Amino acid sequence: FVVLILGCAAYGDGRRYVVGGWLPGTSTQISAKLKLLLDNYLNSYFKEHFNSSDSFQFEPVDYDESSYANPMIEDKTLDFLYTLSGRMVCVQAEFGWVPVATQRAAVLGQGTGAQGSVLFSLKSNSAIRNVSDLRHRGFGAGYLLSSNSYHFGYQLLLASGVDLFVDVSKVVFYGNDYQNLLDDVLKEKLDAGILPSTWLVENAQ
Numbered sequence: 344f345v346v347l348i349l350g351c352a353a354y355g356d357g358r359r360y361v362v363g364g365w366l367p368g369t370s371t372q373i374s375a376k377l378k379l380l381l382d383n384y385l386n387s388y389f390k391e392h393f394n395s396s397d398s399f400q401f402e403p404v405d406y407d408e409s410s411y412a413n414p415m416i417e418d419k420t421l422d423f424l425y426t427l428s429g430r431m432v433c434v435q436a437e438f439g440w441v442p443v444a445t446q447r448a449a450v451l452g453q454g455t456g457a458q459g460s461v462l463f464s465l466k467s468n469s470a471i472r473n474v475s476d477l478r479h480r481g482f483g484a485g486y487l488l489s490s491n492s493y494h495f496g497y498q499l500l501l502a503s504g505v506d507l508f509v510d511v512s513k514v515v516f517y518g519n520d521y522q523n524l525l526d527d528v529l530k531e532k533l534d535a536g537i538l539p540s541t542w543l544v545e546n547a548q
Contacts, residue, residue: 357396363404363412364425370410373403381425405430413437432494459540460495464528471534474503478510483524483536485517492521496537522546 362385364377382401389395404412405426415421416438424434434440464471471477477500485492493516497507507514515533517524521542528536 359398359400360422361415361420362399362401362423362425363415363421364401365403365405365412365427365430368406370403370406373406374401377401377403377425416440427488430488432490432498436498460491460499461538461540461543462496462499462535463538464535465531468531468534474500474505477505477535479512480534481513481515481532482507482511483515483517483527483533485519485521485524485537485539487516489539491539491541492519492537 362381364373364381366373366376368376378401382399385399389397389399402415402421404410404415404421404424412421412424412426412434416424416434424431424440426434431440462474471480484496487493500507505511515524515527521538524536525538527533
């Protein structure tokens with residue numbers, strides 16, 4: 344998966360930025376794995392490359408109910424968040440934060456790029472002509488924690504007044520078996536689905 348850092352902080356001389364981070368485990372385990380990267384490294388990097396007096400302080404978040412990151416974001420006591428891409432979409436939609444770096448970029452040397460989704464149904468399916476028609480219909484998605492195979496589509500539907508957990512008759516998760524998801528919509532086993540735009544480009548026929 345791609346782990347994203349989200350930020351909504353302004354650069355300023357002498358400021359201390361709080362960087363929240365999450366991985367499975369306790370607060371001690373999270374700190375042991377992430378503090379070196381999200382505290383020590385950032386502090387040394389900024390001092391070396393920008394001659395900056397700004398500093399970074401790492402805080403483990405989301406490991407239990409008392410450490411939930413959202414209240415910290417609302418109180419403006421959290422400046423950056425290192426988390427799963429699925430969690431990123433929720434924070435992005437609720438607070439307007441944006442992705443500024445990815446682990447994939449660091450490991451593979453690739454640019455951040457962009458993630459996209461396609462919400463689709465059969466043109467011949469006369470029952471589906473707009474998003475609101477998905478009420479009481481079958482819907483296919485990829486991973487529950489995926490941005491471009493679930494969360495982007497979920498947010499679009501929610502903005503159109505359709506809640507997948509309330510209004511749709513069933514939701515089937517296919518993991519990364521996108522071909523099977525596509526086939527089931529084409530065979531009318533489901534009425535609609537969401538696919539990553541990159542997968543569609545790579546597998547277009």
